[in-house]
Amino acid sequence: MDSKFVIYNTHSRKKETFQPIHPDKVGMYVCGPTVYGDAHLGHARPAITFDILFRYLQHLGFKVRYVRNITDVGHLVNDGDEGEDKIAKKAKLDALEPMEVVQQYTNSYHKNMNDLNILPPSIEPTATGHIIEQIEVIEELINKGYAYVSNGSVYFDVRKYANDHTYGELSGRKIEDMLVNTRELDGQCEKHFGLDFALWKNAQPEHIMRWPSPWGEGFPGWHTECTAMSSKYLGDRFDIHGGGMDLMFPHHEAELAQAKACHGHDHVNYWMHNNMITINGQKMGKSLGNFITLDQLFEGKHELLEQSYDPMTIRFFILQAHYRSPLDFSNTALQAAEKGYQRLMQAIQNIELLTPSKSSTIDTDGLMNRCYEAINDDMNTPILIAHLFDGVKTINLIKEGSQKATQEDIDALRELFHTLAINVLGLKASTEGDQQADVLSNVMDLLLDIRSEAKANKDWATSDKIRNQLKEAGLVIKDTKDGAEWHIQ
Incomplete structure (x- = not known):
């Protein structure tokens, strides 16, 4: 391990020398896409950022287990605890089964990642493939008093957690400030407290993505999946958790709280977040x-x-x-x-x-x-x-x-x-680039032949015009005793 490798830890808000839990292994979990549409430029940034980290850690000699999830259930349209599941909504619009939507956009995402020369992760779990593990996490939180059942849904008890730990430590937010921006509860609300978030949602009759659970048929909340899958594949403490800065709150804050409530300690040593493309x-x-x-x-x-x-x-x-x-x-x-x-x-x-x-x-x-x-x-x-x-x-x-x-x-x-x-850095010569290079090389050979002929005929005006206009285009000609050479400035 090169002890000079320093990374910024979002949790501590400072740069730290990277020291893995195990001397020769690194566990890394990165939040992947919610597959209900085509990947856009914003999706490319975290994929490339953590691809470079993955590549560099391997270059340093580590055996890296890189887990990047696919969210295919539980992410609601308003990014909160109410509304339609994004994938179910897309399935209705396109008259498809939800898993057809998932497969279609997962295939498209993989193609885009391959085009960008992004290495595949070690493991790519899906939320729907880990419903049992998510239910187990929720049961553990209920048993420890950090979650409660309400009308067939299960919510994380933020006030209970805040009595024992600090809620908001990753994002730096304070509960008092968050409450100012949280709607007041009325008598019909399932939550005990405005900041509580869903671990499991009771499925209404029209909801098409649903699974049996101890609390009735429903589906997992958006935040539960990453806690369950990272714990399964990396253990209850691992090295790096990454994702976009927009996930820091509420998603990663909820993850941190769930895991600490389950395990009794922080489950991630280094939180890393990339900034946005605007x-x-x-x-x-x-x-x-x-x-x-x-x-x-x-x-x-x-x-x-x-x-x-x-x-x-x-x-x-x-x-x-x-x-x-x-x-x-x-x-x-x-x-x-x-x-x-x-x-x-x-x-x-x-x-x-x-x-x-x-x-x-x-x-x-x-x-x-x-x-x-x-x-x-x-x-x-x-x-x-x-x-x-x-x-x-x-x-x-x-x-x-x-x-x-x-x-x-x-x-x-x-x-x-x-x-x-x-x-x-993962750069490579593209097929398009090779084709363009071949075309440029052929054109330059032709122009140098014309210029050589002009010089032989003492047509200095044509010779100088070719050289000067190519220079303006960023192509430099150098005359040598063996002929002429060219290069891109």
Whole structure:
């Protein structure tokens, strides 16, 4: 284990040196999607963030059990304890069985994740596949006095929990402040207290997703699933729990409270949350109707898009902001990411074209140290990318002959870029990128032939025009004794 790896713990609100529970193993649980619609750009951020964490922990030598759930029941349309189940509502609209909706969008999600080069998790449990485990958690909470039955539903007793523990410790909220924003209870409400949340809901006759339980037919609450599944696959204490910042309250706060009430102690050592992707400063999401699906991004089929974007451009765009910082969508930012990604991949290809010298004028050790300092500092991908581009500049200077590198230097550059850009950041040359590179190479060969012919005929105006206009387009020509070479700036 590299003791220099530091991550920000949302629970403690500070950076901490990562120390796993077991010396060679890491347990990690991340909240996955609710599968009632196509994945959008906002879904890509947590998937990529925790994919990089998964990759880097494995690079450090850990055996990682990465659990990412699929929510396929219990998430209600108002994100509270009332209303229709989101998947059941979608099933009614489309005249499908709920599990057809689940399968359709799970398949679509997996395809999008594969396009983005996101590694599959070790285990991907579903809420509907763990109804028994959720009932067992609820029974334990009732037995310990932290839950109560009301009209066939079961609620978590927040006041009872707050007497014994601190409710709101993850999000930093206080019960008194939360009560101000909670509706007053009337005599008909099932809850004893406005902040109590559903562990199990009694199914009304029209509710189509329902299971038998000790309290009658019903379905689990949204928060119960993650407590049950993380405990089953990672135990009652594990290393990392991740998800989007929008899940911190109420979802993760409820998880923390349920688990502590069940086990008597915190069940997670490090809570990690990625920030949101925004459009004009507003969170991107289905409920706000301002989202762009990943398929629309890849195909360029949305009114906000000026073009289609390769999945690796999307991945590179997301990596250019620290995972805890907001990231605002724009075509300008995506187009800049596209150019940066192409420059990086071109430089990796150029490593294979470098000619070694007997002496060196570059500092590969310093570059490597700076790169690892960045990734070790709470996965600071924008700083890591900046250092990698220092390496890109060095590679291009070596190729041009302005710098010298030994074979050892070239091997070190190859290893650095392969390890951090390819294996850890998860970037790869796309099929579309390969096709574009082939087309560009053929066009450049043609233009260099025309320019060479113009020079032979002493047509300096045509020769200079080709060189200057290509430079304006970001393509630099260098004349050598063996002919002409070109590279992307």
